[in-house]
Amino acid sequence: MAAPSSLASSRLAAAAPAPQHHHQNHQLRLGCSRRRAQRLVAMAGSGKFFVGGNWKCNGTKESITKLVSDLNAATLESDVDVVVAPPFIYIDQVKSSLTDRIEVSAQNTWIGKGGAFTGEISAEQLVDIGCQWVILGHSERRHVIGEDDQFIGKKAAYALSQNLKVMACIGELLEEREAGKTFDVCFKQMKAFADNITDWKNVVIAYEPVWAIGTGKVASPEQAQEVHAAVRDWLKTNVSADVASTVRIIYGGSVNAANCAELAKKEDIDGFLVGGASLKGPDFATICNSVTSKKVTA
Numbered sequence: 001m002a003a004p005s006s007l008a009s010s011r012l013a014a015a016a017p018a019p020q021h022h023h024q025n026h027q028l029r030l031g032c033s034r035r036r037a038q039r040l041v042a043m044a045g046s047g048k049f050f051v052g053g054n055w056k057c058n059g060t061k062e063s064i065t066k067l068v069s070d071l072n073a074a075t076l077e078s079d080v081d082v083v084v085a086p087p088f089i090y091i092d093q094v095k096s097s098l099t100d101r102i103e104v105s106a107q108n109t110w111i112g113k114g115g116a117f118t119g120e121i122s123a124e125q126l127v128d129i130g131c132q133w134v135i136l137g138h139s140e141r142r143h144v145i146g147e148d149d150q151f152i153g154k155k156a157a158y159a160l161s162q163n164l165k166v167m168a169c170i171g172e173l174l175e176e177r178e179a180g181k182t183f184d185v186c187f188k189q190m191k192a193f194a195d196n197i198t199d200w201k202n203v204v205i206a207y208e209p210v211w212a213i214g215t216g217k218v219a220s221p222e223q224a225q226e227v228h229a230a231v232r233d234w235l236k237t238n239v240s241a242d243v244a245s246t247v248r249i250i251y252g253g254s255v256n257a258a259n260c261a262e263l264a265k266k267e268d269i270d271g272f273l274v275g276g277a278s279l280k281g282p283d284f285a286t287i288c289n290s291v292t293s294k295k296v297t298a
């Protein structure tokens with residue numbers, strides 16, 4: 001989505017305001033709340049539903065050939081941005097075989113300009129091979145590899161400076177949730193991003209509670225909505241009302257073809273970051289097309 005493409009999205013079209021009584025009628029007809037309708041209008045161009053597939057450290061040349069061919073054959077709703085994140089070594093293969101309808105992301109990048117950093121991949125190199133996005137701050141990088149908030153924030157600043165778009169991940173551990181610290185943890189992670197990001201137009205925030213990742217234990221729509229709304233309020237207070245109303249906040253953690261529609265209906269859930277289910281083309285397409293749930297009720 002280099003330039004946010006035609007927002008002939010029925011989602012936005014439905015929310016288009018003037019004149020006022022039409023706006024209200026649409027809200028009634030679509031069950032779309034006034035706040036959401038206003039937010040969608042404010043998003044003007046950048047507000048498409050967004051679904052990312054994080055393939056993590058999975059796949060072979062053979063399985064990725066099959067997955068790409070399934071994705072190429074899938075019918076995707078027009079009003080959804082779709083991005084897949086293969087392992088670094090397969091990005092080139094995916095770029096050269098996947099439809100342009102779907103953008104490509106890396107799962108990590110180096111913190112600055114490339115050079116003598118053995119084993120790292122730079123933002124410049126990703127841009128060079130046509131990769132448009134990078135996932136940063138994923139919980140597996142934070143908690144398995146040990147990346148901290150500041151390191152991740154600086155990576156975001158550098159990636160954006162090189163014109164990579166960023167999926168900025170946040171989320172609490174189970175013990176943090178149980179200790180009532182969910183908001184504290186998410187806001188602290190948000191602050192590290194906010195300290196390093198000046199322009200949010202190329203940023204999507206992914207809320208991924210760690211206890212829901214790869215566990216089959218999806219957050220309930222209410223649990224996810226509660227955090228998404230809190231993050232949006234945090235942005236309003238700490239960044240700007242404009243960023244709060246326009247940035248997309250997507251949910252990740254055991255999203256699948258069966259649970260995506262209910263989650264997608266929630267007002268502040270603007271899409272998904274999908275792990276396991278993104279390795280199955282038809283399931284991933286179903287999740288992308290859950291944008292249709294937004295059109296019915298929000």
Ligand SMILES: O=C(CO)COP(=O)(O)O
Binds near residue numbers: 252273
């Ligand atoms: O970590 C995730 C996406 O980045 C979520 O993974 P699962 O969908 O496999 O739970």
